[in-house]
Each structure stands twice: as structure tokens, then as C-alpha cells.
Amino acid sequence: MRGGVGVRGLRFLWVRWRVVLRLAGWSVVEAGQTFLTGYAPARALDQGFLAGRAGLGLAWLALAGVGVLLSAYGTARVYAAVAALVEPLRDRLVERVVGRGVREADGAALSGLTQQVEIARDTFAGLVMVSRSFAFTAVGALAGLVSLDPLLLLVVGPPLLAGVALFAATLRPLARRQEAYLVADEALAHHWGAVCPGLRDITATGAEERIAADTGDRIDAELGTARALAHWGVLRVASLAIGGQLPIVLLLAAAPWLLDRGVTTGALVGALAYVTQSLLPALRNLVHGLGTSGSRLTVVLRRLAPAPSRREAATGPCGQDPSRDAGPPPARPGARRPRASATTPATPATGSPLPVTSSTPPALALNAVTFAYGPTAAPVIKDLDLTLRPGAHLAVVGPSGIGKSTLTALVAGLLRPRQGTVRIGGATVPSAAAAAQRVLIPQEAYVFTGTLAENLGHFRPDPVPEAELLAAVDAVGMGPLAERLGGPGARVDPAALSAGERQLVALARAYLSYAPLVLLDEATCHLDPQAEERAERAFMERPGTTLVVVAHRISSARRAERVLVMDGTGTAYGTHAELMRVSALYRDLVGSWAPGPAGVSEPALALRDADRVDAVAGPGLAGDGRHVVAHGPVGQVQAPGDLGDGGPLGGKG
Known part of the structure; x- marks a missing residue:
């Protein structure tokens, strides 16, 4: 001894x-x-x-x-x-x-x-x-x-x-x-x-x-x-x-x-x-x-x-x-790590979003990407080409279970394509360099036990100044929630938050990150249309941000510069007006989006759709068990030929 x-x-x-x-x-x-x-x-x-x-x-x-x-x-x-x-x-x-x-x-x-x-x-x-x-x-x-x-x-x-x-x-x-x-x-x-x-x-x-x-x-x-x-x-x-x-x-x-x-x-x-x-x-x-x-x-x-x-x-x-070490960025002293969520970005090497110059590579580039959930399964995504410039805003639409979340998972590096390449900012996915430039927020957001400031600043290597934190809270429309919780220093009980409130926390957390590519995979599905619009516009106005939204309301598609329609056999790509002319599937989807009580659009596809999954929610913050996200199980593939083909247009945004 x-x-x-x-x-x-x-x-x-x-x-x-x-x-x-x-x-x-x-x-x-x-x-x-x-x-x-x-x-x-x-x-x-x-x-x-x-x-x-x-x-x-x-x-x-x-x-x-x-x-x-x-x-x-x-x-x-x-x-x-x-x-x-x-x-x-x-x-x-x-x-x-x-x-x-x-x-x-x-x-x-x-x-x-x-x-x-x-x-x-x-x-x-x-x-x-x-x-x-x-x-x-x-x-x-x-x-x-x-x-x-x-x-x-x-x-x-x-x-x-x-x-x-x-x-x-x-x-x-x-x-x-x-x-x-x-x-x-x-x-x-x-x-x-x-x-x-x-x-x-x-x-x-x-x-x-x-x-x-x-x-x-x-x-x-x-x-x-x-x-x-x-x-x-x-x-x-x-x-x-x-x-x-x-x-x-x-x-x-x-x-x-x-x-x-x-x-x-x-x-x-x-x-x-x-x-x-x-x-x-x-x-x-x-x-x-x-x-x-x-x-x-x-x-x-x-x-x-x-x-x-x-x-x-x-x-x-x-x-x-x-x-x-449970998450990519080093935590601040006293901060606790969250358990599990697909919302975590890696901290980029730079301390702020990259400026857009003539030599800046595309924010996102997919080249002949094909993916299937098994060697003998029909491809969910086949020969997809897509290029987004820095600062672009893309909405992804399509029937439930068609592969929209699969696409975001491929971009985020959660899945690997059977063939083809995915690049973010010129860096091949998956890689640390690519992961440093994107943040993925799924529909089920995760909030961990700790202070509100710790939750919101989780993606930042250093403590976030309170003024910047409050600005992000206000930008995504989380101000009333933050005030009700007691401010940045208040302790957060995840079980006491509704699903929509957890989504607001995840949106503000992503807004404060340095990742220039933001992937919202139905990340606002538990928010009412007005709250959803405010959150999306916050990212649209965030400097240097390229936004990809898996849309569940027609209003999200109308706000986007370009829309990608996925139909299982091909894709259609263009503006809302262009797709209304050339894509029968997109016209069907828009037609299934009925106006809501306040003149706002409701979710795509009728409730109790063919996949026997309820489409997402009406207005208001969900979390009371009444709303089910319109996603089939992972790996579900619809048989080819049961949907109309709008024709692959490809193109650049």
C-alpha cells in the first residue's frame, strides 16, 4: 500500500x-x-x-x-x-x-x-x-x-x-x-x-x-x-x-x-x-x-x-x-449526454458556416445512387442524380413508405448506397468531413435530462452566449416554451414535454449548430402549420444554410425552391409550378392535401391510407397519442408499378 x-x-x-x-x-x-x-x-x-x-x-x-x-x-x-x-x-x-x-x-x-x-x-x-x-x-x-x-x-x-x-x-x-x-x-x-x-x-x-x-x-x-x-x-x-x-x-x-x-x-x-x-x-x-x-x-x-x-x-x-464521448462535440463541464437520437451533428472543423464562393463545391451531390434493403429486394432508390448548390432549399415529397427517410439517411451516412456516391460539400459520405457539414433531425426528437442551455448548445464545442441562444430560440418559435420552462438555466424533464415541444428543442439545437446542410425528416410533423412555417423560414434565413425538408404539408413544398417527387420507379424534380404540369403523382399529392380550417394545408394522403398508417396530425402540438407519423416500417418497399410515374427529370438546384 x-x-x-x-x-x-x-x-x-x-x-x-x-x-x-x-x-x-x-x-x-x-x-x-x-x-x-x-x-x-x-x-x-x-x-x-x-x-x-x-x-x-x-x-x-x-x-x-x-x-x-x-x-x-x-x-x-x-x-x-x-x-x-x-x-x-x-x-x-x-x-x-x-x-x-x-x-x-x-x-x-x-x-x-x-x-x-x-x-x-x-x-x-x-x-x-x-x-x-x-x-x-x-x-x-x-x-x-x-x-x-x-x-x-x-x-x-x-x-x-x-x-x-x-x-x-x-x-x-x-x-x-x-x-x-x-x-x-x-x-x-x-x-x-x-x-x-x-x-x-x-x-x-x-x-x-x-x-x-x-x-x-x-x-x-x-x-x-x-x-x-x-x-x-x-x-x-x-x-x-x-x-x-x-x-x-x-x-x-x-x-x-x-x-x-x-x-x-x-x-x-x-x-x-x-x-x-x-x-x-x-x-x-x-x-x-x-x-x-x-x-x-x-x-x-x-x-x-x-x-x-x-x-x-x-x-x-x-x-x-x-x-x-457519447456525442461528437465535447460537452461543457457538468453537461449530461443524451441517450439516443438521429439529430446529432458533428462539429465542423470551422467555427462558423462556410461562405459561398465561386469555388465552393455543391452543398449536396448524389450521383447514380441506388439503394435496396437487401440483395434481392427491389430498390427503394434507383439511379438518383441530384445536385444542390449552397443555400438551396429542397422539399422531398411522396407517398408514405416510398423512401423519403431512406434518402435522408443516405445523405446523412446512416445507410450506404448499393451503388453510386453521395457527397456533402465535396466530401464523400460517409466520412468525418461530410458528417461535420450536416445535421439530421428526425420526426422523433430527443431531449436529454439537463438544463435547457445544455440541450440547445449540445452541438457546440463551447458554451453558447445567452444572447445567441435566445436569438435561436426566438428564430424557431420556441420563445413561449423557453419562458414556460424558466429560461436557459432551467432543468428540463424530457417526459414532461410533448412531442412537438421536443421537436422545437431539437430545431433550436440544430439552428445553433455550425452544420451548413440541414436535413428535416418530418422534423416539424408535431407542430401546427404556423409553427412549422416559422421554423422552416428560420433555417431558410440562416446564413449559409442548405435546407432539405421531407415535407408532409403542401405548404412546405410551396415554400421550397425545388421539389423532389419520389414515386418508387423514378423521380420528378422541379419547381412547384413545373411539377404541377409534368408530374401526375405530384398533382395527386397536391390534390390530397386539403385546406385546413384556417386556410392552411393539411398532411398528404388521406387518413387511413393504403399503407394503413395514419398521416400526421392536424394543428397543434402533438404528444397526446392522437397523431401517428405517416411512415411505414424501415425496409418496407412498395411493389413497382402501383404508382404513377411522373418521369425522371433530374437536374440541378
């Missing part, structure tokens, strides 16, 4: 010196068996059976049996003395944990009280038993060797001392490496605990490579500590072989030499009994018990102690909380 823990441990034992003396006394009684283990059989052979006096031999063996009974009685008293040492330690640790939990509102107090205190208690008891057993067993065995013949001590003593010395030399580095391994293992566990619930976020942001690399680094770190621990574990095995097994070999090899110098046969047999029945088991228990449990006790006691560094084991190699 290291200085602080070791000093406190010695002080703890010194205060209880009477218990320590009682433990030592009963250990002497217990060690009586060890002395008789070799001495009694040696005398039984030399003075009894080999001398033709069987009765005397049996008497010596009977004495050895009495020694076993005395040792058992001593062992029972030893356990009572150990309990007198261990239970006060447990009580002190419980008092410390409870006191710190009440005083500091420490969230780890429950774990410390229910698990770590018990680990410390059990480990400390085991260490006392193991170290005490080895010390008294070694003394009893060595005393027996001397009493049989001092020459035996010359054969057994040196390798035993060498093995113990080697083990003692490895204790401190072994403890350090054991602790390093535990820290690396816990860091990896914390990392996995943060990453696994956020896999959708990671995929949605295109952060797979970054998270995979970071996870790989943590795995490599744990592997490195495990290898270092294993290397030192080899020395531990070597110390056991030298101190416990080499004496057996030396006794057998030196038997002729010992017998020539007056060592009796019984003494030689007794020496072998001492080594095999006492010294080797005691040394094995010491090596395995003290080598592993000792470092574990050090780690647990250091964490239970009120030291400033007790949280280091829960942080990463550079002191960063591993839970911050």
Missing part, C-alpha cells in the same frame, strides 16, 4: 494493539500443528517404526493428531480476533461514507456503502488471515527444520527467502499496475455506458470513426495495463516456484549428501512434509492473496477516503469524463 493508506492502516492497528496481541497468541496455538506436521512423522520414523518400536511411532502420530485438534481450536479463536479488527474498520468506513454523502451530497455514497465498504471489509479480513498464516506457518516450519537438523535449514531456507524477497520486491509495482488496470477497466466501462445508449446519435452524426478510434484507444489502454500486469504476474509465479517448489527439488537432489552427513531418513521425510504441507500452501496463499487483494484494498480505501483525487479513476487518461 502507498503512503497515505499504509500510514492510516498502521495507526488503525496500533490503536487496537490488544486485539493484535490476542490474534498473535491464538496464531501461535494454530501454528502448533505446523511444527508437528514434520516433527512428529520424523520422530515416528526414526524412533518408532524404523527402530522396531511401533507403539512409540503410533504415539508420535497420535501427538500430531492432538496438534490438529489444538490448531482447530486456535483457528476458531483467530477468526474471532480477526472480526474484532475487521468490524471496527467497516464501521469507520460506513460512518465516513454516510457522513460524506450527507455533507457533500455525494451520488457515489450508495455505491460506497453497499459495495465498496463490503469489498474493503472482506479484503482486509482476507489479507489479515493470509499474511498472519504465512508468518506463523513459516516460523513453525523453520523451527521444526532446525529441531530436526540444522543442515535441512541450509537447503530449504535460501530459496524460501529468495522467493519471498522477489515477491516483496514486486508488491509495489504490482499494486500500481493492478490499480492502473482497474482504472482502465472502469474507464472503458464508463465509456461503453455512455456510448451504447447513444449509438443512434453517433451514427446520425457520422461520428463512427471518431468514437471507434476513441473506444479503440481505451481498449488498447486496458490491454496495455493487462499485459503489464501479466508481465509482473510472471515474477509472482517465479517467486512461488523459487520459494515453494525449488526447496522440494533441492531436498531430493541433496538427499544423498544429507544422509551422508547424519541427517536421518525421518528428518528428511519431515523436511519434505514441512515444505509440501505447510510452506508451499502458505506461500501460494500469500502470493495470490496479497498480490491481488492488497492492491484492490488500496484502491477501495483510497476511494472511500475523502481525498481530492478519488474521482480520477472515473475519468479518462487526460482527466476527461468518458461520458463526454
Whole structure:
């Protein structure tokens, strides 16, 4: 153990010196068996059976049996003395944990009280038993060797001392490496605990490579500590072989030499009994018990102690909380990571949206993209060509289940095309460079427990100035909600928000991001038409933004510069007026959009459409279970030929 823990441990034992003396006394009684283990059989052979006096031999063996009974009685008293040492330690640790939990509102107090205190208690008891057993067993065995013949001590003593010395030399580095391994293992566990619930976020942001690399680094770190621990574990095995097994070999090899110098046969047999029945088991228990449990006790006691560094084991190699790695941008101190959402963007390398120049590549370019949900399935998207300039505004329409969300997933890098290429700002999808330039907001937005400011600024690497945050809130029409919640510093309970309110939070979060390409996959389906229009116009007016909207109202398509109509066998592309002339499917879709009570358009397709899925909602914020999004299950493909073909126009926007 290291200085602080070791000093406190010695002080703890010194205060209880009477218990320590009682433990030592009963250990002497217990060690009586060890002395008789070799001495009694040696005398039984030399003075009894080999001398033709069987009765005397049996008497010596009977004495050895009495020694076993005395040792058992001593062992029972030893356990009572150990309990007198261990239970006060447990009580002190419980008092410390409870006191710190009440005083500091420490969230780890429950774990410390229910698990770590018990680990410390059990480990400390085991260490006392193991170290005490080895010390008294070694003394009893060595005393027996001397009493049989001092020459035996010359054969057994040196390798035993060498093995113990080697083990003692490895204790401190072994403890350090054991602790390093535990820290690396816990860091990896914390990392996995943060990453696994956020896999959708990671995929949605295109952060797979970054998270995979970071996870790989943590795995490599744990592997490195495990290898270092294993290397030192080899020395531990070597110390056991030298101190416990080499004496057996030396006794057998030196038997002729010992017998020539007056060592009796019984003494030689007794020496072998001492080594095999006492010294080797005691040394094995010491090596395995003290080598592993000792470092574990050090780690647990250091964490239970009120030291400033007790949280280091829960942080990463550079002191960063591993839970911050659940999403692409680094979180602000104290911010909690959301669990899972496809709304997360990766933070671009630049600190602001890219300016549009003559050399700026297209904001989005799809070249002969084909995708199907299986090798034998009909393509959902086939040979799609599409180019959008920076600042363009595109609406994507089509019957439910036709592939609109599949298209946004391909653009975002969540899916990979069977053939063709997708590029964002000149960067191939999927890649970190492409993921840094887009943000995808699905219809089911995710809000995590934390402050409103933490939710809204999640995509930003640094805290967002309050003025900028409030401006974004006002731009997307989230002002009344923010005011009702209590402002940027208010805590947000996701379960208390409706689906539409969660969408407003996700829209403001995306608005504050630096991603120039914004993909709204029915991200306003739970908002009323006026709120939807305000949110879309906010992104249309956001500098440097290219907007792609999967529309569920005709008003969204009318606001867009260009409309992409998907029909399962081809696509049609153009302005609203152009498509009304050339696309029968688009005319049908527009005709199915009936005016609402206030003269605004309602969702595409009649309720209870052919896919047996309700189209989205009437006016008002949803979240009361009355509105179902018009999306079939992932992978649903309509048979070709059941929809009209408006004819592929292709083109550029």
C-alpha cells in the first residue's frame, strides 16, 4: 500500500494493539500443528517404526493428531480476533461514507456503502488471515527444520527467502499496475455506458470513426495495463516456484549428501512434509492473496477516503469524463449526454458556416445512387442524380413508405448506397468531413435530462452566449416554451414535454449548430402549420444554410425552391409550378392535401391510407397519442408499378 493508506492502516492497528496481541497468541496455538506436521512423522520414523518400536511411532502420530485438534481450536479463536479488527474498520468506513454523502451530497455514497465498504471489509479480513498464516506457518516450519537438523535449514531456507524477497520486491509495482488496470477497466466501462445508449446519435452524426478510434484507444489502454500486469504476474509465479517448489527439488537432489552427513531418513521425510504441507500452501496463499487483494484494498480505501483525487479513476487518461464521448462535440463541464437520437451533428472543423464562393463545391451531390434493403429486394432508390448548390432549399415529397427517410439517411451516412456516391460539400459520405457539414433531425426528437442551455448548445464545442441562444430560440418559435420552462438555466424533464415541444428543442439545437446542410425528416410533423412555417423560414434565413425538408404539408413544398417527387420507379424534380404540369403523382399529392380550417394545408394522403398508417396530425402540438407519423416500417418497399410515374427529370438546384 502507498503512503497515505499504509500510514492510516498502521495507526488503525496500533490503536487496537490488544486485539493484535490476542490474534498473535491464538496464531501461535494454530501454528502448533505446523511444527508437528514434520516433527512428529520424523520422530515416528526414526524412533518408532524404523527402530522396531511401533507403539512409540503410533504415539508420535497420535501427538500430531492432538496438534490438529489444538490448531482447530486456535483457528476458531483467530477468526474471532480477526472480526474484532475487521468490524471496527467497516464501521469507520460506513460512518465516513454516510457522513460524506450527507455533507457533500455525494451520488457515489450508495455505491460506497453497499459495495465498496463490503469489498474493503472482506479484503482486509482476507489479507489479515493470509499474511498472519504465512508468518506463523513459516516460523513453525523453520523451527521444526532446525529441531530436526540444522543442515535441512541450509537447503530449504535460501530459496524460501529468495522467493519471498522477489515477491516483496514486486508488491509495489504490482499494486500500481493492478490499480492502473482497474482504472482502465472502469474507464472503458464508463465509456461503453455512455456510448451504447447513444449509438443512434453517433451514427446520425457520422461520428463512427471518431468514437471507434476513441473506444479503440481505451481498449488498447486496458490491454496495455493487462499485459503489464501479466508481465509482473510472471515474477509472482517465479517467486512461488523459487520459494515453494525449488526447496522440494533441492531436498531430493541433496538427499544423498544429507544422509551422508547424519541427517536421518525421518528428518528428511519431515523436511519434505514441512515444505509440501505447510510452506508451499502458505506461500501460494500469500502470493495470490496479497498480490491481488492488497492492491484492490488500496484502491477501495483510497476511494472511500475523502481525498481530492478519488474521482480520477472515473475519468479518462487526460482527466476527461468518458461520458463526454457519447456525442461528437465535447460537452461543457457538468453537461449530461443524451441517450439516443438521429439529430446529432458533428462539429465542423470551422467555427462558423462556410461562405459561398465561386469555388465552393455543391452543398449536396448524389450521383447514380441506388439503394435496396437487401440483395434481392427491389430498390427503394434507383439511379438518383441530384445536385444542390449552397443555400438551396429542397422539399422531398411522396407517398408514405416510398423512401423519403431512406434518402435522408443516405445523405446523412446512416445507410450506404448499393451503388453510386453521395457527397456533402465535396466530401464523400460517409466520412468525418461530410458528417461535420450536416445535421439530421428526425420526426422523433430527443431531449436529454439537463438544463435547457445544455440541450440547445449540445452541438457546440463551447458554451453558447445567452444572447445567441435566445436569438435561436426566438428564430424557431420556441420563445413561449423557453419562458414556460424558466429560461436557459432551467432543468428540463424530457417526459414532461410533448412531442412537438421536443421537436422545437431539437430545431433550436440544430439552428445553433455550425452544420451548413440541414436535413428535416418530418422534423416539424408535431407542430401546427404556423409553427412549422416559422421554423422552416428560420433555417431558410440562416446564413449559409442548405435546407432539405421531407415535407408532409403542401405548404412546405410551396415554400421550397425545388421539389423532389419520389414515386418508387423514378423521380420528378422541379419547381412547384413545373411539377404541377409534368408530374401526375405530384398533382395527386397536391390534390390530397386539403385546406385546413384556417386556410392552411393539411398532411398528404388521406387518413387511413393504403399503407394503413395514419398521416400526421392536424394543428397543434402533438404528444397526446392522437397523431401517428405517416411512415411505414424501415425496409418496407412498395411493389413497382402501383404508382404513377411522373418521369425522371433530374437536374440541378
